[in-house]
Amino acid sequence: MSHRHAAARRRWLPPVSVAATAGRARVDRGPLALTGLVVAVAAFLAVVAPRLVSATGDDALRWAVRAAGPGADLTFARTIDENPYEARALQVDLAQTTRTGTTTVRDSLAPALGTVLDVPVTTVATLPLQVVAPDADAAGPVLRTAFVDRDGPPAVTWLAGGPARATLTAQDARGWEPGAAVPVEVGLSEDVAAALGVRVGDVLTTRNESRTVALDATVSGVFRAQDPADAAWSAVPGLLEPRVVGTFLTRQTQLAGLLSDASLPAAVLAMPPDVARREVTFPPRTAALGQSDVAAVAAEIAGLRAGADAPAAGTRTYVGTTLDGVLLDARDRYRAALAQTSVLLAGVLSVTLLTLLVAATLLVRRRATTLATLRARGATLPGIATELGVESVALTAVGTAAGVLAAGVVTSGPVPWAWLLPVVVVPAFGAPALGVRLAARSAGGRRVAADRTERASAAKDRHAARLATEVAVVLLAAGALAALQARGVVGVGGTGADRAAVGGTSGSDPLLALAPTLGVVAGGVLLLRVLPALLRRGVAAAARTPRAVPVLAAARAHDASRDGLTFLTLTVAAGLVALGTTFVTTVERGEVDASWLAVGADLTLTSAPDPALEDLAASVRSREGVDHALPGRVEEHVDLFGPWGNEPARVVVLPAADYADLLATTPLPDAPGLAALGADARGRPTALLSAGLRTDGDADLVLGWDGDRVDLTTVGTAPDSLTRGEDAVVVDAAALGAAHGEPVAPDRLWVVGPGARTAVATTPGLDGASVTTRSAWLTSHRAEPLTVGVQRLAAAATVTLLALAALVVVLAASTTAPQRGVTLATLRTLGLDGSDARLVTAGELLPGSLLASVGGAALGTALTAVVVGPLALRLVTGQPTDPTPALSLWAAAPPLVVGLTVAVLVVAESSLRRRERLGEVLRLGGAR
DSSP, X not given: OHHHHXXXXXXXXXXXOHHXXXXXXXXXHHHHHHHHHHHHHHHXXXXXXXXXXXXXXXXXXXXXXXXXXXXXXXXXXXXXOOOTTSOOOOOXXXXXXXXXXXXXXXXXXXXXXXXXXXXXXXXXXXXXXXXXESOOSSSSEEEXXXXXXXXXXXXXXXXXXOSOOOOOOHHHHXXXXXXSXXXXXXXXXXXXXXXXXXXXXXXXXXXXXXXXXXXXXXXXXXXXXXXXXXXXXXXXXXXXXXXXESOGGGOEEEEEEEOOTTTHHHHHHTSOTTTOEEEEEEOBOGGGOOGGGHHHHHHHHHHHHHHHHSOXXXXXXXXXXXXXXXXXXXXXXXXXXXXXXXHHHHHHHHHHHHHHHHHHHHXXXXXXXXXXXXXXXXXXXXXXXXXXXXXXXXXXXXXXXXXXXXXXXXXXXXXXXXXXXXXXXXXXXXXXXHHHHHHHHHTTOSOOOSSHHHHHHHHHHHHHHHHHHHHHHXXXXXXXXXXXXXXXXXXXXXXXXXXXXXXXXXXOOHHXXXXXXXXXXXXXXXXXXXXXXXXXXXXXXXHTSSOHHHHHHHHHHXXXXXXXXXXXXXXXXXXXXXXXXXXXXXXHHHHHHHHHHHHSSSEEEEOSOOTTHHHHHHHHHTSTTOSEEEEEEEEEEEEEEETTEEXXXXXXXXXXXXXXXXXXXXXXXXXXXXXXXXXXXXXXXEEEEOGGGOOTTOSEEEEEETTEEEEEEEEEEOOHHHHTTSOEEEEEHHHHHHHHTSOOOOOEEEEXXXXXXXXXXXXXXXXXXXXXXXXXXXXXXXXXXXXXHHHHHHHHXXXXXXXXXXXXXXXXXXXXXXXXXXXXXXXXXTTOOHHHHHHHHHHHHHHXXXXXXXXXXXXXXXXXXXXXXXXXXXXXHTOSSOOOXXXXXXXXXXXXXXXXXXXXXXXXXXXXXXXXXXXHXXXXXXXX
16 A cells, blocks of 8 residues: 555656756756856845845944044033032042942943943043143143043053142141132143143142132143053043144133042042032943944933933932934934845846846747657656756756855855845746746647637737736836835934834835836836837838838847847836936935035134134135135024924024125025024014924024023024024024124134135134034045945946846847847848848847837936935935935946947857858758
């Protein structure tokens, strides 16, 4: 019984002839090798692109944290506790209690924070005090004394003297008169000591402006840092070297003296009560941060802030950092980049799979005679499917393995099966399915009805089925594009808490990722409907010519148009090339526009508020290569009262008419609302509000300015060049000065012109200011990992699509080459010369390919208005709003590539045909 069952089971398994399969593979080794290469390339792209985007996301996160600088440090600050009901006392153990407090804070951090934060830096710094004596060459020297600790005091080498010692005892402190100068010993770095012109034993007399705080700092020693890169030295500006800030009248030289455990208590005693405070600063461990850490870190920081906002009894702890915002912004940009690259990768893989089907069609047609013979000799369709499947699966396995291994050499990571699976399935089952279909038709297949009515009915059924398929494709594409318009490829925004709560996945919807490809496919399906009609008109036009070549070429082209798969593949490739080139061009132009919005001019100079900037602006304006120079004032987080309540806003104060003239010299859009700035009939300054603050009833506002309340009247919306996407209010400088009672001192200078940088660098009085140039901003932004990665992927996708388009033309020409060779050989016996044969070949190959490439490019260009907006390219360009799509001349590349490929093929075929013997070609005929 078991033997009979086993035999029955064996009969159900189709036999596979290894020798026959190997023989067919040997004969068709060229097409098979090409198919395997395409599979390997597709597998490589499907694996390496998601891995690179993931790695780039981590690199971009770390880049953003580094770019944020000290603002990304997590800082805990708390005033040093003193009993307000008792006389002030010297806290002799202050250094030790400060270190204990740092340990407590460090141990209380959640593991999610502890693993991504570095060793903390603890500081206790006094107020900056003016150095009254001795006189120094430094401009406006201001001294702070500071205690710094990072797992111990920073390592120094004493060049002279030694560490600071105690200058007061607890008994001395009890009887100290308020306001009397407190003696403190400090150590100075060699650069700071040189700037002050002091040596060991000299006394620095320091006071505040009101003379209520006095500190006499005795130089205990001069040191050199053993590791200047130690984070402890950057905690307080001026510890290692003088720092000059401000311009002209407001210039200061910031200096700092190093306190020891022994001298710290006296320095704190010199400060007013509740002024000195401990700060524990945790720099982020940038290398340990990744996209997977964002949600947990942001949530923990939000919890720390919530705990600080609701303090228990005792002194409140301040928690400050921009790390959570930086991480969430970086995650938003990463998700946008992931969705954008998914769109590009989906398009490339779709064209690659269509190309594999074209290659499978070539292979099956080459084997048409073999398959028909097998079928005629009694081979079953399951048997044929099994033999073809074994070959196809083996080929796909080898190609996929090669692609995955090559991807592993480039970058490591998990295998993205969602992308790789289609690359495996389509080539593994595409060729066997086409082969079985051809074998079935070769042995009878569908018989044509003898009755004319039945034939017409069958034709109508086929037409209805095709129409239903086309309508389904168009509806699917329309739905995907509508969803893309409504939802975008990625959702960003919301409050910090909301964004921190969003976790888990960062992938995009497959339907949205395929929406642009489906749109081009739908357009290609419609063009495929039009193609036969166009070619029929071509045949009719050629028939009216006296020469035979146009007729032959048009007839061959019309016959070749039956291959709808090739036409559709070329159309999709050309359309996606147009989209890809538009993507790259839009990003490049958007970055330039973003640089103007971010800097506001070719150069922006920032300093402390200084009336002298008015005269310096005039001096810069007179320099060669400067088109305009405008002084103004910008204050962040100023109280603005309106119908929404109190809203911290960015306040921009400038001469409105002059700023309108500056805009005229830049690519920035004009701001007609500037003409309304000034003062209204009641003497109130008029104001422009950012779009986010505009509401019904916002006409009357109150601005908190320099300790005063100024009534404003809203007259319009502020330009993006001044708001930078934030809540902002723009006011005319003269009108605000008149309402406030004193002129508004400018703190920045906008300079436009090719010589802006040179003019500012050579103008006396501006050497201590902070300068930002538009070119530097653009260079820095374009070096950002996500920006580089997305643009490179878009460029690589475009090149790959162009290569696939050329390959499709070659495959299509190879598919029809045997029949074309027989036809041309026959015509050559009738007198057709070589040049005419080349014209016929070109006339057969070029019309359909050219129409597909031109139509695809037109479709891709038309879809840019629908597709580019939802891609959230603002997160790549750095603009507050999505950039306007910018078309590229490279969108015309597909027709050029197709035309060049056809020209090469015509020459190559002509060269091969010259070596053939006409008699042999005619004798073999279609068996070739």
